[in-house]
Amino acid sequence: MANRTSTIFTVASATVLAGLVAYVVYFDYRRRNDTEFRKKLRKDKKRVTKQHAEAEEAAKVAVKVSPEDLKAALAKVRDEEVPTSPEDKEQYFMTQVGLGEQLCAQGPNFYLPAALSFYRALRVYPSPVELIVIYQKTVPEPIFNVVMELMNMDVKARVEGYYNVFPRKSMNVSVRPAPSDSLRKILVVEKDFKAGEVIYKEEPTVAVLDADLQKKGTHCSHCLRDIQKGMAICPTDRLDSVYCSKDCQVRSKVQSQNLLFGLDSVLPPELDNGTGRLTEQERDRAQTQFAAYIKNSTRAAPLLVARFIARQVAIETAKMMPKKEGPLADEFVNADKTDAEYSLYDHVERLRFLDGKVSDEETKLLKDVLAAALPGLEQSLTSERHAMYIGKMTYNAIGVCFAGGRDDKPTPKERPEDQERTRTPYGTTRQIGSGLYPVSSYIAHSCAPSARPSFSSGTSELHLIATRNLEKGEEVTMAYVDVTQHPNETLAEARRRRRIELARGWRFKCECTRCVEELAAARNAAGEAGSESESDVGVQKDESKVEDVVQRVERGAKLTMPAAGPID
Numbered sequence: 001m002a003n004r005t006s007t008i009f010t011v012a013s014a015t016v017l018a019g020l021v022a023y024v025v026y027f028d029y030r031r032r033n034d035t036e037f038r039k040k041l042r043k044d045k046k047r048v049t050k051q052h053a054e055a056e057e058a059a060k061v062a063v064k065v066s067p068e069d070l071k072a073a074l075a076k077v078r079d080e081e082v083p084t085s086p087e088d089k090e091q092y093f094m095t096q097v098g099l100g101e102q103l104c105a106q107g108p109n110f111y112l113p114a115a116l117s118f119y120r121a122l123r124v125y126p127s128p129v130e131l132i133v134i135y136q137k138t139v140p141e142p143i144f145n146v147v148m149e150l151m152n153m154d155v156k157a158r159v160e161g162y163y164n165v166f167p168r169k170s171m172n173v174s175v176r177p178a179p180s181d182s183l184r185k186i187l188v189v190e191k192d193f194k195a196g197e198v199i200y201k202e203e204p205t206v207a208v209l210d211a212d213l214q215k216k217g218t219h220c221s222h223c224l225r226d227i228q229k230g231m232a233i234c235p236t237d238r239l240d241s242v243y244c245s246k247d248c249q250v251r252s253k254v255q256s257q258n259l260l261f262g263l264d265s266v267l268p269p270e271l272d273n274g275t276g277r278l279t280e281q282e283r284d285r286a287q288t289q290f291a292a293y294i295k296n297s298t299r300a301a302p303l304l305v306a307r308f309i310a311r312q313v314a315i316e317t318a319k320m321m322p323k324k325e326g327p328l329a330d331e332f333v334n335a336d337k338t339d340a341e342y343s344l345y346d347h348v349e350r351l352r353f354l355d356g357k358v359s360d361e362e363t364k365l366l367k368d369v370l371a372a373a374l375p376g377l378e379q380s381l382t383s384e385r386h387a388m389y390i391g392k393m394t395y396n397a398i399g400v401c402f403a404g405g406r407d408d409k410p411t412p413k414e415r416p417e418d419q420e421r422t423r424t425p426y427g428t429t430r431q432i433g434s435g436l437y438p439v440s441s442y443i444a445h446s447c448a449p450s451a452r453p454s455f456s457s458g459t460s461e462l463h464l465i466a467t468r469n470l471e472k473g474e475e476v477t478m479a480y481v482d483v484t485q486h487p488n489e490t491l492a493e494a495r496r497r498r499r500i501e502l503a504r505g506w507r508f509k510c511e512c513t514r515c516v517e518e519l520a521a522a523r524n525a526a527g528e529a530g531s532e533s534e535s536d537v538g539v540q541k542d543e544s545k546v547e548d549v550v551q552r553v554e555r556g557a558k559l560t561m562p563a564a565g566p567i568d
């Protein structure tokens with residue numbers, strides 16, 4: 001039993017994340033608001049329970065399926081087309097559950113096809129954890145075990161297959177386990193590059209302007225472009241956003257601005273049944289309070305997180321649309337590009353982070369905005385999850401800098417150890433904004449980097465430039481901080497400055513070749529006893545982490561799964 005429940009937990013936590021947004025956007029929304037839909041689900045559960053008793057006797061015979069047969073059966077199911085529109089998904093779900101019940105009643109010879117039907121239903125149901133719990137109570141145990149085995153194999157294949165499709169081939173790089181620790185990841189080039197060549201270009205998933213520039217209205221709130229005087233498009237919005245073009249305005253609205261700071265429906269008419277929605281005044285009130293909080297904040301992370309959640313909704317909604325057109329068309333392209341199997345959260349789930357600081361007030365304000373836009377959406381934002389989101393944005397964001405950066409950014413008021421930092425060789429104080437770049441998030445720091453980010457198109461589009469010749473398979477690194485030796489610094493002072501910066505911002509001790517070589521040379525010169533102290537750098541070991549579920553699933557492929565208590 002312990003084994004069985006631990007499997008459920010592992011599988012459930014790995015899949016619940018993927019289903020989270022879709023769950024809110026459609027199924028759960030309907031289940032809570034649509035009595036017909038609820039009735040159907042209840043009836044279904046009753047019917048299965050009745051048949052359960054009849055099948056109980058036969059169920060004592062275990063299903064004997066070889067792992068090879070199971071693998072082949074799963075491969076077949078994975079190759080099948082699944083419906084995309086909500087109605088078709090619902091129909092498919094009902095049909096498969098019905099078929100599963102019928103096959104189940106035919107006796108042990110039909111247990112494998114029965115399990116496959118239940119499994120097909122599970123694949124399209126956006127709240128798999130809940131359905132697993134229902135199955136556990138209603139489906140005969142041998143069949144349930146096969147369903148769980150299928151689920152386990154599928155999750156494993158999905159997790160293991162992620163880095164086969166991400167980053168997509170055209171980006172010329174791939175993510176590899178670090179030689180020192182397989183849970184650590186590095187980025188390597190997939191072909192040779194000459195110094196100065198562009199390795200890839202990457203658009204941010206979400207980006208925000210620095211607070212002072214957002215107020216001034218000198219840069220586009222969407223692509224961060226510098227706008228010539230008098231050329232800005234200025235819609236009235238609660239954040240006082242301005243845009244460089246109609247195109248940026250529309251993209252911004254579709255991706256996040258409407259959900260967070262606008263009053264149009266978040267769902268397209270095909271998916272919107274309107275029930276449960278708060279009034280326009282209530283939505284307005286929630287947004288006004290959140291906008292005031294954002295305007296008062298000098299940090300980028302709160303808005304990056306809000307935009308990230310909103311963008312997940314936009315992409316998941318686009319995936320559900322039967323026709324790939326209309327204002328969501330661009331999000332469709334994004335959804336397709338990142339492969340239909342993986343959601344935006346899949347990309348962020350794997351990123352390293354330190355827990356961020358978030359106040360109850362900040363969580364409440366954002367929850368209110370989400371609830372007002374789409375009731376139920378706020379449920380996915382617990383304070384722990386919010387802190388983790390904030391941590392992930394802060395830990396991985398890259399500073400957007402044009403032509404070496406600016407020097408008019410207001411001096412931060414926080415203590416150096418509390419300041420928000422982005423990864424940029426020019427220094428966070430010279431940037432105009434911050435962005436989250438899923439592929440570039442994997443680039444490790446080096447004080448002698450093999451690449452550098454450039455924003456030469458004058459927008460937040462990142463161009464990764466090789467700083468020296470690179471051979472296929474070599475690691476791509478960039479400087480997270482200013483690694484140059486300033487004219488007034490000794491070699492040791494420059495090293496100490498950059499290592500303290502890295503420790504403050506990212507809580508790791510730099511192990512790049514330059515630091516290793518410089519430290520070894522310093523030790524040799526001074527003799528072991530006189531070697532310089534590193535204790536004041538401020539960090540003894542790498543304090544960053546990955547989500548438990550990623551660690552468990554990645555390690556779980558090789559190790560035994562931890563036991564968990566019963567689920568009900």
Ligand SMILES: C[S@@+](CC[C@H](N)C(=O)[O-])C[C@H]1O[C@@H](n2cnc3c(N)ncnc32)[C@H](O)[C@@H]1O
Binds near residue numbers: 395444506509512542
């Ligand atoms: C933004 S992430 C980069 C991707 C990360 N390596 C991963 O496993 O996903 C930053 C983390 O990478 C590791 N890292 C990057 N550069 C490093 C360096 N020069 N020395 C030691 N660790 C480094 C540290 O674990 C740090 O927490």
